[in-house]
Amino acid sequence: MGYVFKLFDSPISWSSKKHTMVALSTCEAEYISACYATCQGVWLQSLLREIKMNQQEEFELMIDNKSAISLAKNPIAHGRSKHIETKFHYLRDQVCNGRLKLTHCKIEIQIADMLTKPLKIERFKDLRGMLKVTSLEYLN
Numbered sequence: 001m002g003y004v005f006k007l008f009d010s011p012i013s014w015s016s017k018k019h020t021m022v023a024l025s026t027c028e029a030e031y032i033s034a035c036y037a038t039c040q041g042v043w044l045q046s047l048l049r050e051i052k053m054n055q056q057e058e059f060e061l062m063i064d065n066k067s068a069i070s071l072a073k074n075p076i077a078h079g080r081s082k083h084i085e086t087k088f089h090y091l092r093d094q095v096c097n098g099r100l101k102l103t104h105c106k107i108e109i110q111i112a113d114m115l116t117k118p119l120k121i122e123r124f125k126d127l128r129g130m131l132k133v134t135s136l137e138y139l140n
Contacts, residue, residue, distance in 0.1 A: 001033035002115030004131065005044055011131055013044060016115035028084055030068035035091040037061055038100055045099075058098055062105035069102045 002016035015036075023029035041059050063069055072091050094100040113119065114127040128135075 001029070001036060002112040003033070003037035003040065004112050004115070005037075005041065007048075009132065011133070013040060014112075014115065015040065016112075027065060027067035027071060030063060030065035031071055031084065031091065032088050034061060034063055034068060034072065034102070035088045038091050038094050042094065042099065058101050060101045060103055062103050062110070064105045064107050064110045066104055069104060072102055 001019055003014065004011050005013040019029065019032065021032070023032060038061060041061060045059055072095050091100070095102060107113070109130065111127055111130050114124055114131070119127070
């Protein structure tokens with residue numbers, strides 16, 4: 001799983017790590033990843049408030065899985081979510097409380113993929129460019 005947080009179009013926080021549990025579907029895997037990203041986003045918001053940077057009450061999280069988005073937006077428990085551990089429904093709570101806006105992101109512009117997937121060099125360079133990160137070889 002991986003995420004990248006940007007402020008003023010510059011990366012300020014990112015993470016990439018293996019899931020510590022086995023997900024039964026891609027929807028569940030994305031839902032769990034989104035929950036971890038939400039925890040980081042909430043912490044970043046509180047940090048920005050502490051240093052007196054006026055931020056909106058809600059932040060946007062871009063996810064490339066529509067099923068995970070609908071699962072997070074639907075507060076009613078059903079068959080698709082009954083096996084997901086309760087702690088991961090923090091994501092759903094943040095959406096319902098208006099602190100988090102979930103947006104579908106096309107796979108072509110999902111920057112976090114460069115942290116989680118093996119990519120061809122062209123795709124990697126495209127995503128790196130979207131992240132506004134430069135290779136050191138260009139600095140010489």
